Amino acid sequence: MDDVRKVYGKSGRAASVAALDGVSIGFAPGSFTAVMGPSGSGKSTLLQCAAGLDRPTSGSVTLEGQELGALRETALTKLRRERIGFIFQSFNLLPALTAAQNITLPLKFAGKRAKRDRIAEVIAQVGLTERAGHRPAELSGGQQQRVAVARALVVRPAVLFADEPTGALDTRTAAEVLGLLRETVRDAGQTIVMVTHDPVAASYADRVIFLADGRLVDELRAPTADAVAERMTVAQATAKGADGAKGGVR
Numbered sequence: 001m002d003d004v005r006k007v008y009g010k011s012g013r014a015a016s017v018a019a020l021d022g023v024s025i026g027f028a029p030g031s032f033t034a035v036m037g038p039s040g041s042g043k044s045t046l047l048q049c050a051a052g053l054d055r056p057t058s059g060s061v062t063l064e065g066q067e068l069g070a071l072r073e074t075a076l077t078k079l080r081r082e083r084i085g086f087i088f089q090s091f092n093l094l095p096a097l098t099a100a101q102n103i104t105l106p107l108k109f110a111g112k113r114a115k116r117d118r119i120a121e122v123i124a125q126v127g128l129t130e131r132a133g134h135r136p137a138e139l140s141g142g143q144q145q146r147v148a149v150a151r152a153l154v155v156r157p158a159v160l161f162a163d164e165p166t167g168a169l170d171t172r173t174a175a176e177v178l179g180l181l182r183e184t185v186r187d188a189g190q191t192i193v194m195v196t197h198d199p200v201a202a203s204y205a206d207r208v209i210f211l212a213d214g215r216l217v218d219e220l221r222a223p224t225a226d227a228v229a230e231r232m233t234v235a236q237a238t239a240k241g242a243d244g245a246k247g248g249v250r
Contacts, residue, residue, distance in 0.1 A: 001023055001024060001025050001026070001046075001049065001050055001060070001061050001064075002024050002059055002060045002061075003022050003023070003024050003058070003059040003060075003063070003144065004022070004023045004024070004046075004049055004056045004058070004059035004061065005018060005019050005020055005021055005022055005023075005056060005058045005059055006020040006042075006045050006049055006054065006056050006057050006214075007019070008016070008017045008232070010031065018214050019042045019045040019046050019214055020042045020046060020049065020056070020214045021042075021213070021214035021215050022059070022215065023042070023046060023211075023214070023215065023216055024057075024059075024216075025046075025209060025216060027050075027159065027191055028191070029158075029189065029191050030189040030190070030191060031185070031191055031192075031193045031206050031207065032181070032182065032185045032191075032194070032204065032205045032206045032207075033193050033194070033205055033206065033207050033208070033209060034194050034195075034196055034201065034202035034204075034205035034207070034208045034209070034213065034223070034228075035194065035195045035196070035209055036195075036196060036197065036199075036202055036208055036209070036210050036211070036228065036231075036232060037210055037212055037232075038212035039053050041211040041212050041213065041214065042211045042213075042214040042215075043195045043211055044163065044195060044228075045214075046211065047161055047163055047195050048194065048196075049061055049157070050055075050075050050159075050161065050193060051080070051084055051086070052068045052071075052079060052084065052106065053080075054146075055068075055137040056069065056071060056155060058140075059068070063079070063083065063084075063158060063159065064158055066079065068213065072094075078110075080200065081106060081109055081110040081155070082155060083136070083155075083157055083158045083159070084112055084155035084157050084158065084159055084160075084161065085151075085152030085153060085155065085159070085160040085161070086152055086160075086163075087145075087148050087152050087160065087161070087162040087163070087165045088148070088150055088162075088163050088164070088165070088167065089163060089164040089165065089166075089167040089168050091136070091141075091147070091148045091168075092143055092148065093144055093147055093148065094136075095135060095136050095137060096135070097135065097136075098132065098133050098134060099121060099123070099129060099131055099132050099133070099134055099135075099136075099139065099143075099147045099150075100119060100132040100133065102136070102147055102151055103119060103122060103123065103150045103151045103154055104119060104154065105151060106151060106152075106154055106155050107154060107155065110155065111227055112155075112168075112230045114154075118154065119154070122150045122153050122154050124152060124182070125150065125188075125195055126147070126149050126150045126153075127145065127146065127148040127152065127180075128143060128146055128178060129135055131143060132191045136211040140173070141168060141169055141173060142169055142173035142176055142177060143172075145168075145169060145173075145175070145177050146177065146180065147178060149165075149167075149177065149181070149184075151182055153184065155207065156182045157190075158191065159191045159192070159193060159249070160181075160184075160190055160191065160192045161192075161193050161194075162181070162192060162193070162194040162195070163176065163195045164195060164196055164197070165177060165178075165181070165194065165196075166178060166196070166198065166201055167196075167197075167198075174198075174200075174207065175200075176202040178201055179204070181194070181204065182204050185206075192205075199225045199226075199228035199229040200225045201234065202223055202225070202228045203223050203224055203225040203228060205223060206221070206222070207220065207221050208220040208223045208228055208231070210231055210232070210234075217234075218231055218234065225236065
């Protein structure tokens with residue numbers, strides 16, 4: 001991402017909001033980055049622009065040498081299907097399909113044949129070999145999120161974007177899912193960008209970036225949960241200070 005701005009509303013008017021205000025950031029292959037910041041800081045907007053789900057007002061987003069803003073919507077949709085994986089807080093599984101069938105959906109949408117060896121490989125990778133024939137209602141929350149992880153990985157994406165992937169899980173199950181994501185980075189060289197509000201979740205990443213008022217305000221390498229929590233306090237203070245300077249209007 002290079003100097004990305006995303007403005008909602010008419011630029012220059014009082015009602016307009018700059019959700020991202022000149023953000024430049026890169027995500028190296030095989031890295032795990034957590035994105036944190038107060039509510040309204042631009043976390044989700046950053047993810048959406050980086051993943052090609054939303055177009056920046058200005059600036060550029062590049063994936064594997066391809067500038068996303070230059071693509072027509074059809075080409076952008078194809079790129080998202082083939083080169084980008086998504087995991088969300090809600091598992092978004094189809095209840096009538098088995099775990100294995102849910103995992104193969106991205107391949108079918110992309111018009112690709114679901115090879116048995118690849119499906120078996122990714123199911124084993126998330127530890128669900130014995131549960132592949134079960135439907136979502138027969139799986140725990142953690143198992144459902146593992147299915148969602150496998151569904152994101154099955155296309156071998158260049159980048160996997162995760163938006164609060166453990167927000168609906170208990171502490172133990174969240175740790176299992178986060179450990180799985182960490183393994184995909186370490187063992188398979190997967191690139192992951194994860195939005196989270198949880199310092200413990202962020203501590204699984206290689207790097208944490210902090211947003212406030214649509215801008216990058218800090219970065220932490222080799223994070224610990226305590227260090228992340230301390231930096232979050234600073235980021236929140238920065239956001240409040242910026243709001244105060246603007247009379248409380250963003």
